[in-house]
Amino acid sequence: MEEIIFAEIARELKGLHNTALRFIDEGKLEEAEDYYTRALNITTYLNFYEGMALVYYNLANLEVLRDNKLLALKKLAIAQELYEQAEVESDSCKLAIRKMARAIMDIGIVHEAQGELSKALEYYQACFSYVSEDRQQALAYEIDLIKEVISGAKRKNCSNFKSAQSDGYRPD
Numbered sequence: 001m002e003e004i005i006f007a008e009i010a011r012e013l014k015g016l017h018n019t020a021l022r023f024i025d026e027g028k029l030e031e032a033e034d035y036y037t038r039a040l041n042i043t044t045y046l047n048f049y050e051g052m053a054l055v056y057y058n059l060a061n062l063e064v065l066r067d068n069k070l071l072a073l074k075k076l077a078i079a080q081e082l083y084e085q086a087e088v089e090s091d092s093c094k095l096a097i098r099k100m101a102r103a104i105m106d107i108g109i110v111h112e113a114q115g116e117l118s119k120a121l122e123y124y125q126a127c128f129s130y131v132s133e134d135r136q137q138a139l140a141y142e143i144d145l146i147k148e149v150i151s152g153a154k155r156k157n158c159s160n161f162k163s164a165q166s167d168g169y170r171p172d
Contacts, residue, residue: 013039013051020058024065033062053082057093060100069107070126073100077130101130105139112146121146 020035036059043051056079063072076097083090108123124143128136 009042009046013042016042017054017058024062029062029065033059036062049082049086050088053079053086053088053090053093056082057090057096060096064100069100069104070123073097073104073126073130076100097130101127105131105135112142117146117150121150 016035016039020032020039023029023032023035036055040052040055040059042048043055056075060072060075060079063069063075076093080090080093080097083093104123104127108120108127111117111123112120121143124139124146128139128143131139
């Protein structure tokens, strides 16, 4: 009896994933997310960690299609944790995390070069835990520098404001 129930649940999960893929092919990402969420609800209810991991991996891919790499990395990290809880090796998930972290770091570099330091800091901090140790050292240095520049700019703006007030300027 349990085998029949398990087979039916597996068939339902496969159907949900296949339907989500069809919606992705049609560019209907919200609908695809709904089907992945249904699959996640089932796998969560059953404490089926490997199934939950697969759903999070697919949700991460969905975020990539939406060009939301930060959220994709978070979902990949959750997928990896779930694979570990299931005691299942997932080289593809580990590789995806490394590649996504590198892409996020590169986006941070672009933001830094454009002078968008707060954005650069956000991207650097998001990828920090997932890059190699030598890159972590370089990122830690960059993060510290950016924080110093940002805090220095805030202090400078504050002192400029105080100076302007002493010269008679009053904001409306």
